[in-house]
Amino acid sequence: MTTNAARPVVGVGYIIHESNSFNAEPTLLEEFRFRQVSDLQSSIEQWSIGHTEAAGFVEGASEAGYDIIPAIHAVATPKGAVESKAFELLCTRLIDGLRAIPHMDGILLALHGAMYTEEFPQADEEIVRRVRRAFGPDIPFVVTHDFHGNISPEIVEMTNVLITYQQCPHLDMRQRGVHAALLMGSILAGEVHPVQALVKPPMLWNLVFQNTYEEPLKSITDASIELELQPGILSVSVAGGYQYNDVPYIGCSVIVVTDDDRERAQREAQRLADLMWERHEMTRLNLPDAETAVREAMQSDSFPVSLFDVGDNVGGGSPGDETTLLHEFLRQQASGWVIALYDPEAVAAAKAAGIDGVFDMPVGGKSISTAGKPAGVKGKVRSLHNGQFIETAVRHGGQRYWNMGHTAVIEEEHSTPDDLNLVVLTTERVCPMSIHQLVSCGIYPERQKILVAKGTVAPRAAYEPVSAKVVLVDTPGTTSVNPKRFQFRRARPGIWELSS
Numbered sequence: 001m002t003t004n005a006a007r008p009v010v011g012v013g014y015i016i017h018e019s020n021s022f023n024a025e026p027t028l029l030e031e032f033r034f035r036q037v038s039d040l041q042s043s044i045e046q047w048s049i050g051h052t053e054a055a056g057f058v059e060g061a062s063e064a065g066y067d068i069i070p071a072i073h074a075v076a077t078p079k080g081a082v083e084s085k086a087f088e089l090l091c092t093r094l095i096d097g098l099r100a101i102p103h104m105d106g107i108l109l110a111l112h113g114a115m116y117t118e119e120f121p122q123a124d125e126e127i128v129r130r131v132r133r134a135f136g137p138d139i140p141f142v143v144t145h146d147f148h149g150n151i152s153p154e155i156v157e158m159t160n161v162l163i164t165y166q167q168c169p170h171l172d173m174r175q176r177g178v179h180a181a182l183l184m185g186s187i188l189a190g191e192v193h194p195v196q197a198l199v200k201p202p203m204l205w206n207l208v209f210q211n212t213y214e215e216p217l218k219s220i221t222d223a224s225i226e227l228e229l230q231p232g233i234l235s236v237s238v239a240g241g242y243q244y245n246d247v248p249y250i251g252c253s254v255i256v257v258t259d260d261d262r263e264r265a266q267r268e269a270q271r272l273a274d275l276m277w278e279r280h281e282m283t284r285l286n287l288p289d290a291e292t293a294v295r296e297a298m299q300s301d302s303f304p305v306s307l308f309d310v311g312d313n314v315g316g317g318s319p320g321d322e323t324t325l326l327h328e329f330l331r332q333q334a335s336g337w338v339i340a341l342y343d344p345e346a347v348a349a350a351k352a353a354g355i356d357g358v359f360d361m362p363v364g365g366k367s368i369s370t371a372g373k374p375a376g377v378k379g380k381v382r383s384l385h386n387g388q389f390i391e392t393a394v395r396h397g398g399q400r401y402w403n404m405g406h407t408a409v410i411e412e413e414h415s416t417p418d419d420l421n422l423v424v425l426t427t428e429r430v431c432p433m434s435i436h437q438l439v440s441c442g443i444y445p446e447r448q449k450i451l452v453a454k455g456t457v458a459p460r461a462a463y464e465p466v467s468a469k470v471v472l473v474d475t476p477g478t479t480s481v482n483p484k485r486f487q488f489r490r491a492r493p494g495i496w497e498l499s500s
Contacts, residue, residue, distance in 0.1 A: 009105055010106040012068045012069070012108045013094045013107075013108075014070075014072065014073040017078070017114075018315070019079070019082055023244075023319070024368050026079075027081065027083065029085055031076045032075065040069065053144045054073060057178075060184075061181045063178070063181075063185075064188075077431065078316055109144075110177065116247065122247050128158050147167070147210070149242065150249050151200070151241075152248070156196055161184075162255055163257075166237065168458075192234060193260040194235075195261065196265055199253070201273045202251075203251060203280045204252075204496065205240050205280075206481060208283075210457050236255070238252070239255075243481075246486075247491065248491065250488070254273045285481060300449075304445060304450060306451045307473050311478075315433070316479040318369075321341050322365070324476060326339055333414065335415075336421070336450060339422075339452040340423075340430070343363050343366065346361060346410075347406055359377065362376050372477075379412040380410070381409075383408070384406070385441055404430045405428035409442070420448070456472060
């Protein structure tokens with residue numbers, strides 16, 4: 001594929017990492033997955049796969065009538081701070097890739113908004129700063145962010161348009177990418193002249209309450225979507241923020257972009273921010289602990305009950321091997337449960353034992369940031385898998401192809417044919433965005449009494465359709481939803497729930 005000389009050309013980049021600054025394990029360069037193809041046509045085809053902003057950029061650019069040329073596509077599973085070596089390489093590849101584009105008319109960039117390095121706590125802001133420095137103040141620059149971005153005034157000032165997802169679970173990533181690309185087309189055509197305003201309510205909107213399909217956030221999200229349909233309004237974003245970044249601009253944000261009407265942008269952003277602040281008391285925590293949650297799940301009138309292990313939210317950067325709920329299953333002699341844990345050592349032991357082989361060893365609790373201790377599991381190796389599966393539906397994150405690495409399913413010794421107790425052991429940390437994490441291992445979720453998903457809001461789209469009930473559990477870990485368990489040093493003063 002070659003570009004059409006008569007059409008505008010836009011350089012595009014995609015660098016996504018959600019960095020948990022409370023996880024002591026850094027994110028290394030080798031953990032980033034790069035899409036590298038030999039020609040432009042193949043690159044565009046790769047970008048079109050799935051439901052991410054990257055796919056949306058391709059769709060929107062085609063509709064708007066301009067060509068795009070990819071510079072970089074890099075993603076790593078949420079974890080600790082990105083090492084400096086990796087961050088510098090990402091920036092270099094992005095800028096070098098953009099510089100290689102002849103006659104570039106604009107830049108579209110997908111960033112998470114919560115990337116963190118020790119040198120640059122607001123690392124996405126630093127990426128934007130370097131791009132602006134390299135290409136000057138005049139080139140149109142449109143950026144997308146995850147709903148969990150911690151957005152700074154500086155990044156808004158350096159971009160023409162900054163758009164976040166409007167939904168959590170994130171089911172609108174592709175649509176927001178399309179929206180960003182269409183706006184870029186309108187800017188290039190001289191049809192709009194965007195100005196934007198950012199307002200940050202002085203509060204932490206706790207992750208537990210970031211489900212945009214339920215109150216107290218649903219009506220605010222609905223209001224933002226309705227506002228975006230009004231003439232003269234180009235984009236409206238209400239972002240929940242990410243509470244596992246110790247950064248100055250932690251917390252929720254409202255960004256309103258208008259067509260050359262700065263006063264209106266400020267007024268509407270303030271209105272939506274005021275709506276959030278009016279509901280801050282509705283976001284106080286009241287979750288059951290692990291002991292209570294397991295006991296009540298077993299007493300439920302209908303199954304399965306999905307317990308969300310919020311302290312080990314892999315999508316929030318946790319290790320994925322917390323054992324608090326597993327210990328409770330064993331202690332309370334629960335039945336019919338299934339839990340997935342990251343434990344390459346245990347997978348190796350299961351492979352050595354073989355299918356139907358005896359399994360007897362501690363699992364989980366081995367990462368340096370893990371709060372809990374390993375749990376002794378006895379039983380047999382039920383099955384072994386290569387860990388690859390596909391999610392065809394629109395799910396949080398928009399990803400289609402998944403890989404857990406080599407995976408073992410252990411049938412715990414107290415299982416019965418009707419009530420299987422199963423431990424899924426993986427060699428890669430996997431966010432539980434897809435129920436096919438279980439189905440691909442021969443596990444029928446609807447036949448289990450208790451399912452465990454290591455997340456808070458993101459797994460809902462996958463688990464709610466198969467669950468009689470979803471219960472968020474106040475478990476410990478690097479993604480505990482209780483901010484009082486963490487010490488914030490960089491967060492600006494006066495943020496409700498950090499300073500209250």
